Amino acid sequence: MSELSQHACEACKIDAPRVTEEEISAYRKQIPEWQIVERDGIMQLERAFTFPDFKQALAFTQRVGDIAEEADHHPALLTEWGKVTVTWWSHKIKGLHKNDFILAARTDEVAT
Template sequence: MSQLSEQQCEACGWDAPHVSDEEIQAYHRDIPEWEIVERDGVKQLERVFKFRNFKQALAFTNRVGEIAEEVGHHPALLTEWGKVTVTWWSHEMKGLHKNDFILAARTDEAATE
C-alpha cells in the first residue's frame, strides 16, 4: 500500500486549487505507471490495466466504481475485452487535485486484488 493511497480525500469544488507542477512530480513518484495527459486544456491521470478476459476487466471496473462511490469522485472508465482504461481528474475544477492522485493509488491497489 502506498502512502498516497492511505491519505484521505478532501472536499473540493470548482474553486479548489490545482496541484502545482512540483506536487505533480512528488505525487507521481507513488504512481509511476500513470500518464499525465491533457485533453481540451485539462490535465488528467490515465492508465490502462490489462486482464486475461472481459470478466476480469469487468470485475476490476466494478472495484474502481466502488472506490469512486465511497468518496463521491468518479473517473472515466472504458472497459474492453482484456483491458480497462481509467482516467481520473476533478471535473468541476477542470484539472488535477490531490484527490485524483490518491484515487489513482487506490486504483493500483484494486488491480492487485
C-alpha cells in the same frame, strides 16, 4: 499499500486549487505507471490495465467504481475485452487535484 492511497480525499469545490508542478512530481513517484494526458486543455491522469479476459476486466471496473463511490469522486472508465482504461481528473476545477492522485493510488491497489 502506498502512502498516497492512505490520504483522505477532501470535498473538491470549484475554487479548490489544482496541484502544483512540485506536487505532481512528488505524487507521480508513488504512481509511476500513470500518465498525464491533456484533453481539451484539461490535465488528466490515465492508466490502462490489462486482464486475461472480459470477465476480469469487468470485475476490476466494478472495484474501481466502488472506491469512486466511497470517495464521491468518479473517473472515466473504458472497459474492453481484457483492458480497462481509467482516467481521473477533477471536473469542477477542470484539472488535477490531490484527490485524483490519491484515487489513482487506490486504483493500483484494487488492481492487485
